Amino acid sequence: MESAVDFDTIYAQDLVYVPGCWQLCGNANCCSFSRQKDRFRLVGSAGAQELPLLPGEFAYLQARDLLGQFGDYQHRVAEYRFGARVLPIESLISRNAGCACAHATRTTVCRLYPFLPVFDLDRAVVGVERLGIYEVLEDLAGEGRICQVDTIPEVERVKFAAIAGAIGADPLAAFYVDAYRIAQNHTRRRLLELKGDRQADIYSVFEMAVQRQRLIDHAALGAELEAHASALEERHGVLGLAA
Secondary structure, three states: OOOOOOOHHHOOOOOOEEEOOHHHHHHOOOOOOHHHHHOOOOOOOOOEEEEEEOHHHHHHHHHHOHHHOOOOEEEEEEEEEEEOOEEEEEEEEEOOOOOOHHHHHHHHHHOOOOEEEEOOOOOOOEEEOOHHHHHHHHHHHHHOOOOOOOOHHHOHHHHHHHHHHHHHOOHHHHHHHHHHHHHHHHHHHHHHHHHHOOOOHHHHHHHHHHHHHOOOOOOHHHHHHHHHHHHHHHHHHOOOEOO
16 A cells, blocks of 8 residues: 555644744754763764654655755665564654754654654544653653653644644554554563663663664564554555565
């Protein structure tokens, strides 16, 4: 199944949870996550920001000549295999100083942050979760969040709903968002397992897990993704992820 996301609708939504929200954290931290990255000693960031993309989003940016905003960017395409399926994962890596993209033409993930819509099997929005591994690390460390946005104001909910609706209208895109959320929650559980009762810094636990390739239990995550993909396909037809 090819992605048929209505990116025109998504990119028309200037979703801003709090005017001037970058001042709440002091340095527009969500454009670089530099304050979290500074906690790492082993995992290098090389001053880069990686932006996950929805299926079809890179082609949309390319067709509208919007890639120049990312500077000397890298288009990364990886694959995650589970069961008899393969999930192509696209991202843009920008080394721009400061924000990776321009505000008016920022990517879907930048518009949504710090919230991710939660869909039911009918692809209706039934809630929101915090978005991103850095949010997970902050929470597990017992620290206050750097991002001070903690709610979606009533006036902005129409924009959030428009973006979520455009994603949910496409079964493949909805699965990608679900898969991101499932993987994020899996990572949270794994970090708790790996830390155990040790008085260890969660950022160090994360780094060591990445270095030793233990952060993801691929059998467990694959089973979760397969179960969800199968449930979606029962309702909406084949997702087109066969290997």
